[in-house]
Amino acid sequence: MSLSPRVIALLLACIISALTLVFLTFVEGVTNAMLFVVGISSFIISFFLVYYAIELLVFREVNKMYKTIHQLKIRDFSISRKSIIQNANPFKKLNDEIFVYVAKKQKEIDELKRLEQFRREFLADVSHELKTPIFAAQGFIHTLIDGAVDDEQVRDKFLSKAAKSLDGLDALVKDLVVLSQLEMGEVKMSFERIDFIQVIQEVFEQLEKSALAKGTSLLLKPPYSGNVWVKADPQRIKQVMINLVENAIKYGNENGRVVVSLEEDKKHILVFVRDNGPGIPPEHLSRIFERLYRVEKSRSKDRGGTGLGLAIVKHILNAHKTKITVMSKVEKGTTFKFKLDRIDS
Template sequence: MSLSPRIIALLLACLISALTVAFLAFVDGVTNSMLFVVGISSFVVSFFLVLYAIELLVFREVNKMYKTIHKLKIRDFAISRKTIIKNTNPFKKLNDEIFVYVAKKQKEIDELKRLEQFRREFLADVSHELKTPIFAAQGFIHTLIDGAVDDEHVRDKFLSKAAKSLDGLDALVKDLVALSQLETGEVKMNFERVDLAHITEEIFEQLEKVTSAKHTSLRLRTTNPGPVWVKADAQRIKQVMTNLIENAVKYGNENGRVLVSLEEEKKHILVSVRDDGPGIPPEHLSRIFERFYRVEKSRSKDRGGTGLGLAIVKHILNAHKAKITVMSKLEKGTTFRFKLDKMD
């Protein structure tokens, strides 16, 4: 049998009223009418006091605890610390403290699960990325060992392919080391006064062969002619710009155009790298800065790269206290933007 707050209050009120009347019955001079009035009064007062105590202070808060458990099950962690501080009811404070503690632990568990998933994916990606060039070089070399080395044409061709595979492996290992050092803070930025316009022009010259092959035009647009001075690590910011511009050329259209804009603001220089390529589908935009993440794995492989470029870009800009953003529309192109501190 389950007892409701009303039944418990009724039973306790009857008990209190009966005890009160029983004690008063032994007092001299107390009449039956007085005993009746005292009995009724004590019953009514006891009933409402007990009902209030049980209903408001116990049962209602216990029900809130059940609701809290339900909210935790559906992972609704919306509660403010101020609410806990304001509460004077110990049951309410206990309820809220339990909620906050469990919510915090649940978030820690979710973060650990996310990191574990990330670790598994990263190990799988590294294994796959390392396996491809190693197996390729291994196949070419074993073919030569098995007798193809005597054929001069085949030997040169296979040695060239093996060397290309090992060069790709070397680039991958270097990028992994660089990314690891950036993430652990081993690489210290050497901030100085850097002419971003000059760096961009140098990159345009370096990519001349690539742009000629795709018939892509590179254009630099600045707010004012002349140098654009920013506070940055020259080597690292050149690495960022090279990666973004090279990606824009690689993944842009044939006969396309890449526009690099350096817009002067009050305290910053807004850097934009825009292409007029096929764009990035919306579902991929939030993940393109992850290690080894490729929008189109097969096409990305054909175009080279280690899959770590944008991850490195993100970490370098984080070290510059800058945040990179990306906007893209299908068939209209992609734009990467970030800000650097301006220097006079």
């Protein structure tokens, strides 16, 4: 027989009614009619009281606990903290508190798994990035040692390639060191009042040769004749602009254009770096600021770079108490956006 709330209430009501009748039989003057009325009334009252207590306070809450377990299994962590505080039912409170605690721990576990996956991918990427230039330089040098050094033309060519590989390795290690220092907060920003227009012009001049090689035009919109003063670390904010503009040139289309535009409000200068290149597929947008993440690994390697530029940009801007965002449409181009604190002239 299934011990449902009704069966349990029926059994307990029968026991309570029977005990009541037994005690009343020892009382003088109690008639059979009185015993019948008391027996029936005690049975009915006991049945409904016990049934209510078991059904509402125990079975219903236990069923909710099973539903909670089901929610946790399907990763549904939606629950209002306010509903826990306002509820007076101790079983309900216990159920909800367990749910919140387990949900919090599950999220922590999911985050740890995500970080562990990220760590594995990062170590694999770092190993690959370090291995490639080392093996290349090693191959060129061993070829020279094995006798090619006597051929002046081959020697100069191989030494040049080995030097290029080692230069790439040096750039990668330097960027890794800078990124590590930024993440650990070891790089202190030196905030100054700087002219952001001058920073943009210096960046354009520095990257002019790369832009000309691809036929890319570098534009500032709207054209500024005066100054735009911002509060920033001059060296680091220039590094941000170099990375963004250089990426726009490198991954943009031949004979394309890169536009840096500014918008002003009362407290901030909004900076936009746009290109009209092939764009970034939606599935990659959430990961492009990760260390060593490349949208197209083979093509990215051909174009150079360490794959750490955008990660460094993100951390520099975080140190400036601002965030960088990206918007992109395939075959339409990509726009990076961030803001800096404005200083009135």
